[in-house]
Amino acid sequence: MNCEADKVIYMDNNATTRIAPEVVDAMMPFLTDCYGNPSSMYNFGGQVGKVITKARGQVAKLLGAEDSEVIFTSCGTESDSTAILSALQAFPEKRHIVTTRVEHPAVKNLCENLDRLTGHKHRVTRLQVESDGTLDMARYEEALADDTAIVSVMWANNETGVIFPVEKMAAMAKERGILFHTDAVQAVGKIPINLGELDIDFLSLSGHKLHAPKGVGVLCVKRGTPFVPFLAGGHQEEGRRGGTENVASIVGLGKACELAGEKMEEENSRVKKMRDRLEEGLLASVPKSMLNGHKTDRLPNTTNVSFEFVEGEAILLHMNLYNICASSGSACTSGSLEPSHVLRAMGVPFTAAHGSIRFSLSIYNTDAEVDFVLEKMPPIIAELRKMSPFWKAE
Ligand code: PLP
Numbered sequence: 480m481n482c483e484a485d486k487v488i489y490m491d492n493n494a495t496t497r498i499a500p501e502v503v504d505a506m507m508p509f510l511t512d513c514y515g516n517p518s519s520m521y522n523f524g525g526q527v528g529k530v531i532t533k534a535r536g537q538v539a540k541l542l543g544a545e546d547s548e549v550i551f552t553s554c555g556t557e558s559d560s561t562a563i564l565s566a567l568q569a570f571p572e573k574r575h576i577v578t579t580r581v582e583h584p585a586v587k588n589l590c591e592n593l594d595r596l597t598g599h600k601h602r603v604t605r606l607q608v609e610s611d612g613t614l615d616m617a618r619y620e621e622a623l624a625d626d627t628a629i630v631s632v633m634w635a636n637n638e639t640g641v642i643f644p645v646e647k648m649a650a651m652a653k654e655r656g657i658l659f660h661t662d663a664v665q666a667v668g669k670i671p672i673n674l675g676e677l678d679i680d681f682l683s684l685s686g687h688k689l690h691a692p693k694g695v696g697v698l699c700v701k702r703g704t705p706f707v708p709f710l711a712g713g714h715q716e717e718g719r720r721g722g723t724e725n726v727a728s729i730v731g732l733g734k735a736c737e738l739a740g741e742k743m744e745e746e747n748s749r750v751k752k753m754r755d756r757l758e759e760g761l762l763a764s765v766p767k768s769m770l771n772g773h774k775t776d777r778l779p780n781t782t783n784v785s786f787e788f789v790e791g792e793a794i795l796l797h798m799n800l801y802n803i804c805a806s807s808g809s810a811c812t813s814g815s816l817e818p819s820h821v822l823r824a825m826g827v828p829f830t831a832a833h834g835s836i837r838f839s840l841s842i843y844n845t846d847a848e849v850d851f852v853l854e855k856m857p858p859i860i861a862e863l864r865k866m867s868p869f870w871k872a873e
Contacts, residue, residue, distance in 0.1 A: 488848045491804045492688075493637050493665055493781060493839035498731070499690040505734040506692070509727035517724055518715070527726055534733025538697055541736040542682065543673030550698045550716050551729050555664040555685030556585040558698035559631070561709035561720075562660040562681035563589055566629035567597055569658075569705035573628035574599060577657075579606045579614065579643075580824035586631050586662055587820070606632075611773040612641035612825050619648060629658045634666035634682075638808060638821040638837055639772030640781025642670065646677050653678035658704065664688055664696075668739035669747060669778050680704040686728060690841070691735035695728035746842045751779035753849050754840050758782040760853040765860050767873075771808070771827055771835055780840045783808065785822075785831035788870035789863040794836055797859040803852055808835035830869060 489497065515524030517531055531551070539546045552558045563576070563586070578590055593601045604622045606614055614632075623630070630652045635642045649659040660681035666672065668689035674682060679701065686695040700706050700719075712721015762768050767787040786794065791807030798805060808819040817823075818832030827835070838852070864870040 487802045487804055488844075488851060489804045490838040490840055490844065490848075490852065491806050492841040493640075493837065494806060495687045495693065496690045496841055497843055498692055499735060499738055501738060502691055502731045502734045506727040506731040509730055513726075517726060518713070530730050530733075531724055531726065534729045537733035537737045538684075538699075541667070541672070541740045542684075542699055543675045544682075544699050545675075545702060547717075548674070548699050548702055550700060550719050551724060551732075552696040552698050552720060553694055553722075553725070554696045555583075555662065555683050555688070556696075557709065558681075558683030558685070558696045559583075559585040559660075559662050560589055561698050562683060562700075563593075563629060563631055564596065564709055565681075565705070565707045566658045566660070567593070567599075567601075568707040570628045571599070573626045575602045575604070575624050575627045577604045577606065577619070577622045577627055577630045577632075579608065579632055581608055581612065581636055581638075581821045582631070582633055583637055583662060583664070585664075586633070590631075602626075608641075608824050610826050612636060612639045612771070612821070613773050613776060614643055616644070616647070620651060623652065623655050623657060627652075627655070627657045629660055631660040631662065634661045634663040634672075635670070635778050636772070636821060637665050638819055639783045639825075640665070640778035640839075641772045642666070642776050642778065645679065649678040649680075665778060665781075668736070668743065669780060671743065674699060674701070686732040686735065689735050689739055691732040692728045695725055695732045697732070742842070747779045750840050750842060750844070753844055753846060754780055754782055754838070756846075757838060757840070757849045757852060758784065760849075761856055764853065764857045768860075769831060771822060771825065771831075781837065782839075783835055783837045785827065786834040786836070786860045787828075787831045788867045788873065789834040789860060790867075791834055791836055793863050794834065794859060797863065798836075798855070801851075801855050803855065806837040806839075808832060808837065 515527045517528035535546045535549045538549045590603045645661045652659040658680045664685045667684040682699040684697045687693040710721045771783040822832040
């Protein structure tokens with residue numbers, strides 16, 4: 480299959496990212512010759528175990544964590560489930576969870592299914608967000624109760640890029656003896672993180688969002704935090720996650736974390752400049768367009784823009800004709816025609832929520848690509864509006 484990756488303008492990096500060439504190089508020996516099982520006694524396998532140790536160190540360094548706090552998993556979703564279910568099992572008498580209305584389905588749907596999964600009745604407080612996607616800290620404080628087992632709040636939102644003050648929220652939870660989990664799948668590699676200085680008990684990340692392969696993730700568990708494994712099995716990961724290690728992907732994730740740490744400041748400020756130029760250009764050139772999400776408390780790579788009175792999926796199809804890849808906040812594919820739960824929670828008007836497009840950039844985007852998108856988007860929206868009964872009624 481030839482995907483012709485060089486022909487696409489890929490601005491959907493919150494969905495997944497290109498694997499860095501250095502990461503592919505680091506992985507290659509473990510997809511070919513070095514196939515030994517890391518748990519084996521002989522050198523052929525044992526030496527493979529050493530590269531997992533190295534990768535653990537690379538991940539820990541990026542997070543400001545201790546090596547022993549890093550547990551490799553299969554993805555962000557597994558990490559999220561492990562953290563929340565672990566806390567509920569560690570404190571079976573506590574049946575309350577605090578989360579937000581804008582979490583990724585990995586946390587949102589887990590919380591909706593907790594009673595079935597644990598066999599206990601739970602109370603879930605889902606914090607409302609403001610119109611710019613930020614949280615009201617007074618409401619958060621009110622939500623923390625004596626029977627709260629865990630708070631699970633994402634570090635940065637995947638649709639809008641809005642960053643939550645998890646450092647402060649974790650400290651407030653800690654004061655009350657409540658465990659704190661953050662889904663940092665979108666934040667890792669894009670903003671500095673130093674877990675050593677924070678009261679965060681659990682942090683989830685996913686390889687494929689930071690130029691490592693799909694199918695590998697991490698749950699970082701603070702030393703001393705009670706932990707109950709999700710996948711009981713072999714002795715791998717010190718008995719905290721059974722299953723033969725995905726060696727090549729773990730090595731790739733370690734390399735990706737090393738690269739992200741080395742280049743974070745410089746690369747992210749370049750990405751932010753491109754993102755800002757794209758956002759400002761779109762808002763200036765397309766009438767009735769608006770930004771969804773806080774202007775500054777946001778990831779450097781993400782912009783979510785609504786083009787009123789047009790359908791997001793129709794916009795994406797037209798963008799596809801020019802090989803421009805992005806995402807829409809409306810989900811007609813599910814058959815519901817409902818806009819995303821994130822935009823609904825923010826109170827984005829119906830006519831705008833339906834026409835929302837998320838552009839998420841990476842270090843591999845260029846200024847020329849931003850120019851191209853800025854040239855193509857205004858005529859696409861104008862053309863679609865000609866067909867929109869809502870626009871005609873305006
Ligand atoms: N959490 C957030 C915020 C995400 O954006 C994603 C993926 O889009 C996930 C969790 C799930 O990660 P994974 O695909 O590795 O399961």
